[in-house]
Amino acid sequence: MTTVPGHLDDDGDAEFGGPPTDPFDPSLAIAARGLLAEFNRAGVLASADVHVATRMAGLVREPRDGVRLALALAVRALRTGS
Numbered sequence: 001m002t003t004v005p006g007h008l009d010d011d012g013d014a015e016f017g018g019p020p021t022d023p024f025d026p027s028l029a030i031a032a033r034g035l036l037a038e039f040n041r042a043g044v045l046a047s048a049d050v051h052v053a054t055r056m057a058g059l060v061r062e063p064r065d066g067v068r069l070a071l072a073l074a075v076r077a078l079r080t081g082s
Contacts, residue, residue, distance in 0.1 A: 027043075027046050027047050028040060028047060029045075029047040032054070034065040034068070035065045035066070035069040036050045036054065036065075036068055036072055037050075045072050045073070045076055046076070046079070048075070049072045049075045049076045049079065052071075053068050053069075053071035053072035053075055054068065056071050
């Protein structure tokens with residue numbers, strides 16, 4: 001079983017299990033590109049983080065990869081309760 005980044009284990013603690021090993025793992029954002037794809041494949045960002053950041057950046061027409069990554073990391077922080 002692969003661990004989905006940012007999910008809670010049985011004790012309620014955040015669990016970051018590294019990169020998914022299954023190409024059909026739902027935590028992988030297949031359409032992600034650039035830094036978002038790298039951080040998603042590394043297990044740092046969940047697919048939800050990538051999708052929200054991509055949509056937000058698209059709404060404001062933000063092309064820079066670094067800004068998209070910052071958005072995704074902010075989404076991750078909110079999702080994990082940081």
